[in-house]
């Protein structure tokens with residue numbers, strides 16, 4: 247695998263050694279780092295270049311506390327002590343940005359406006375972008391702890407009461423703390439997950 251264009255060090259950082267962090271130090275995440283994450287992840291591919299992901303950073307202790315009641319109990323201490331928490335959400339009205347994002351096919355905005363599956367399309371593509379978010383966090387040298395263990399309708403009612411946005415994933419991130427990693431869990435073998443026809 248020496249011929250993979252990504253350097254071995256980068257492969258380790260992004261994939262082979264990358265783990266989900268359960269604890270973090272209190273080293274703050276800087277504005278510069280937040281922008282660096284965006285400047286990488288924004289290049290993720292999305293259907294029709296629709297870019298439906300929206301990010302709500304729960305930066306203040308007060309905003310973090312508003313999320314607590316909606317998290318599974320085991321996820322609360324991890325989130326309370328993380329230096330930064332991102333609530334990743336899908337913009338269900340992403341079509342408003344189509345003229346900016348795909349000017350040559352601006353008329354698609356009207357088609358999406360009437361499309362029955364628009365919310366599913368938004369969530370599907372925002373979830374794909376959420377995967378890129380995790381990789382971007384790792385790429386700038388921080389550790390991410392993704393979480394779906396929360397009450398989605400309650401979280402949406404708390405932070406997105408007008409119904410325009412739907413949460414897809416919460417991600418804590420920062421410098422990993424002591425005992426950040428659970429023992430490594432196995433993965434499926436190639437033959438278990440892959441079929442060739």
Ligand SMILES: Cc1cc2nc3c(=O)[nH]c(=O)nc-3n(C[C@H](O)[C@H](O)[C@H](O)COP(=O)(O)O)c2cc1C
Nearest residue numbers: 264265266267321391392393394395396415430431
């Ligand atoms: C979509 C998603 C949801 C997850 N939800 C939680 C969660 O609610 N709480 C938690 O502690 N870890 C959560 N995790 C972390 C996984 O448990 C972890 O990625 C998996 O066990 C593999 O561990 P590793 O990433 O360290 O290899 C989630 C990960 C993903 C991708």
